[in-house]
Amino acid sequence: MLKKGTKMYSILTGNCPRCHEESMYEKSNPYTLSKIFSMNERCSHCGLKYKIEPSFFYGAMYVSYGVGIAFAVAAFVISFLFIGTSLLTTFIAIVGTLIVFMPVIIRLSRNIWINFFVKYDPTSVKKHEAVKT
Numbered sequence: 001m002l003k004k005g006t007k008m009y010s011i012l013t014g015n016c017p018r019c020h021e022e023s024m025y026e027k028s029n030p031y032t033l034s035k036i037f038s039m040n041e042r043c044s045h046c047g048l049k050y051k052i053e054p055s056f057f058y059g060a061m062y063v064s065y066g067v068g069i070a071f072a073v074a075a076f077v078i079s080f081l082f083i084g085t086s087l088l089t090t091f092i093a094i095v096g097t098l099i100v101f102m103p104v105i106i107r108l109s110r111n112i113w114i115n116f117f118v119k120y121d122p123t124s125v126k127k128h129e130a131v132k133t
Contacts, residue, residue, distance in 0.1 A: 005120050011111040017118040019046035019125050024114070030103035037106075046124035052117065057110055064109035071101055 002009050010017045014024055022045055026038040039050050051057070075097035080090040098105075 007115050010115055014111055016043040017115045018048045018121050021045040024050050030107045036103050060109040060113035063112045067105050067109050
């Protein structure tokens, strides 16, 4: 499931969507809140510019909404249906889940958004190395 060359690999690991060789983020831990939005300018392996255009990641806000809904539904199902808590406790569980997982949701949304526009290219590393020399 998580083999190099799949979109899911790039989305879940936060690696470059073109070559899958390096993380797009300066800090791989999303809970380093001061660096949550800090991305490398380019991939050092294939040369992909992550911020393709100004305000490129504004579109990730739409993806973030969907990912947040998925997390909220999962919290509801676990809390209300599996555990059997009251509606108030379920609501608190949903809000708590969204607060705790917000850094993860932000990163996942950015990863999904950039993977809409960039395809995996295993030869991109070789092409970039040829251009450098």
